[in-house]
Amino acid sequence: MEDGGSRTTDGVGYQFEDNFKVTKEIKEDFSKEGFIIIRKLLDSEEVTKLRNALENDQGLKENNYARDDGEGRRTKVTLWNHPGNDVTGIISRSEKVAGTMEELLGGEVYHYHAKVIMKEPFTGGAHIWHQDYGYWYENGCLFPDMGTVWVAIDRADMSNGCLKILPRSHLAGRINHVPIGDQVGADLKRVEELSKVLPLTYVQLDPGDALFFHSNILHRSDQNNSPNRRWAFLVSFNRASNNPVYDHHHPKYTPLKKVPNSAIKSCDIKTTTDGKDFFHGPKDDFSLKQVKKAKLEA
DSSP: OOTTOEEEOTTOSEEOOTTOOOOHHHHHHHHHHSEEEEETSSOHHHHHHHHHHHHTOHHHHHSOEEEEOSSSOEEEEEEESSOOSSHHHHHHHBIIIIIHHHHHHTSOEEEEEEEEEEEOTTTBOOEEEEOHHHHHTTTTOOSOOEEEEEEESSOBOGGGTOEEEETTGGGGOOOOEEEETTEEEEOHHHHHHHHTTSOEEEEOBOTTOEEEEETTOEEEEOOOOSSSOEEEEEEEEEEGGGOOSSOOSSOOOOOOOOBOTHHHHHOOOOOOOTTOOEEOOGGGOHHHHHHHHHHHHO
16 A cells, blocks of 8 residues: 555644634645644643543543444544534634634535544554545535544554545545445555555644545544554534535534634533534444445445
């Protein structure tokens, strides 16, 4: 898979500051590469507040599920559809998260879902090569006007199963996806060919760093064979103009009430399950059912 060479994201990215703006250069970078990294999107106080909230979140514990990685392991995930008013919801609705994604995608966005991926030491499973739009196309989203913000809660590096991406792979369009275990994976022959011309890139992030990536970027992560935990907080957005045509397990257009960045530190609601609408795993996954159905009918 590494014929196109490999690299890390060390030293790559933009530094978040209070006066941060999405410039023309940043937009062009996102359009060309399919991703940008913003270092210290959450400062040490904010990421500590998020980490403490998640580690003590009863909803996170009661609503997590596991996906079989097809390689003998499982990774715990907790996913919800609506942001709410606790720390995770305020971060999701903040200008530096939602507002930045609006600039990158070129229009109003809404909260499609958020999740915490929990790769525990020595046991955390892999996520196979896929495009998020490989799932979301099946949900009735007609255009790939969608993206995700991947925020590191713990240090993410090659040792504990950090994200791997193929930059510019979003320009290849949507690739055929098939069911693999409890996941939906991209056609590996096409991934192999793309990896010959695109550099495999390990997304190494410190706590609070964030990867903003397009829904058609090919990505995966390996198992966590290290003694170090790797938790991440992800928020996915859809353009308001891209309202899904099918009813499925994620929301159709729901107006998003953005908040100033200062609301993160002033938020006094650590965790709440009110109105979040938790997802309960593969058994409720509309896109996985659609892909499995297509395979049976082929």
